[in-house]
Amino acid sequence: MSQPDDSAILSRPRYGTLSPIEASFHLFCADDEGGQAIVELAQDVPANFFDSAEIIYVNSQPALNSKTLAALEQLNCPRMYTGPTIHAALPRLSTSISRMRMNSQIYISGSESMLGLATMTAMQANIDHQALQTEHRGSLARRVQCVHCKGITEQVTTQPASCEHCGLLLLVRDHYSRRAAAFQGVNINAEDPSEIPAKEEVFT
């Protein structure tokens, strides 16, 4: 599993390791391999920790996640949601965040897209991104915003990548906007459109 490059530029998000914080309510949001980060955190928490918690789990690859899902269910969290995709889970996440009281903690773990979209959702509820706990697990596929047409292409794994909206071939930069939950894509062959660099799989 590859990790974000430590030498990457300063707008590129950096992620940590989830650790339990004393709070009256804990909201967990994870996708696929990110569920395992919750399972590992659960090994070292006070009794009844998950009694006042909610887990939002995106299980996009049920065949691969059966053990993780079973382990999450064993935590006996009173609120446990399982959904098929990140986008399907976001309305649930947004509602859960809006109902949180003071002294709550949000934990996000999983793919780069999960971390980005859940952070964006929390920020839209006026929560400071610095107050969130994040841990990367799984895919480094990127959400990329085309700077030209503003369309966002999901699950980008190649460099360069094609914008699925306007079709321009994009250099995927490390420059990242938390508000858009996206990396910036800039036309790679603007000066000479006849030059077409080969795509390589780099964000996996």
Add this chain to the structure above:
Amino acid sequence: MATKACDLPFRKETFRDDFTFRNSPETIKRAPFPFDKDSYMYAVNMELHKDGRAGTAFENPFDVDEHYVAEMQDRALVLNEDPLRCQSLPHMKLAGWDVLELLMTHKASSYPEWFSLTRDGNQWHWINRPMGIDQKFTFGDETTLPYEPLEYITRQAQGDFCVLDERDGNLWMDAGIVTTQADWSLDFDIGMNFFEWHAPVPLAHEKGIFTRALKYLLTIQQGNPARRLNWTMTVNPRLDTSPENYHVWGPENIQITPENVGEKLFLRIELQSFWRLPRSNAMLFPIRCYLLSMQDLSTVPKWATRMHRVLQTLPPEIASYKGLDGYRDIAIEWLSQFDNGAPTSSGSYPD
């Protein structure tokens, strides 16, 4: 107080398509040439922005020159095509009124023959003669203006304007109008902090430039604005070199030849200033752009010589970041005719 620039008529010209932009000889000589020596490296080159030298772009806090009306027409075209070039996060409304007040009061006092501001409590009357604007409005009530205050006044002021909120010991790009930019996107960068929006700049982070620059900026107080100069190069006198339109103007980057470099390649100077705003405590960060063709530079021998030497010795990472790779060698060759190898005088003003 009439300046030399005030005596000039405003030029009718374009910054796109047929590119009829030209500098008069007077405008060339008053440009804020960005190199004070024969080489260039990133530095925290801040100084106070006051008591400007007569006959220079520093003479007045917000410089107005012969390109004023045409630049404002170009801004209006950009905003019609892409309204996302002007944005404000919701908490920046008060700062917008601060900006309006700062620009109106300075313009009226620097150029009374062109601008006038009459205030009776919150009832304000603004006249902008070069643009034919006569507007009565209630300060603080945006329903009395045709645009929100930041957009209203910066549609009447040359240069881009970023408004930075200060919190957590950092500056946040939370509002702005950006139509004459050197290849960065307000729409993408809005909401970022000082280090994040500068993230793509090479070498300067490692040198600690941004940490020191931020420390300096946070100490700026009302009434004591600061400034620095930055630069890049642009093919054709195009103000709107946005990343949004890079696929449109990018092909021009490889159209420079030894025959056209003198008139088609421009030194693009940014006069950046920094102003603490009174009500919001935000920081106004105007980025005013000056364009000088290589031909323009050659009319000031010291500048042509120095430009030649700066380009020759520029670190390759900086040249690439600034997008100069397509024409740097051609420019060096053309400028070499103005460099006899003799030392240049100190400072950046013409001899």
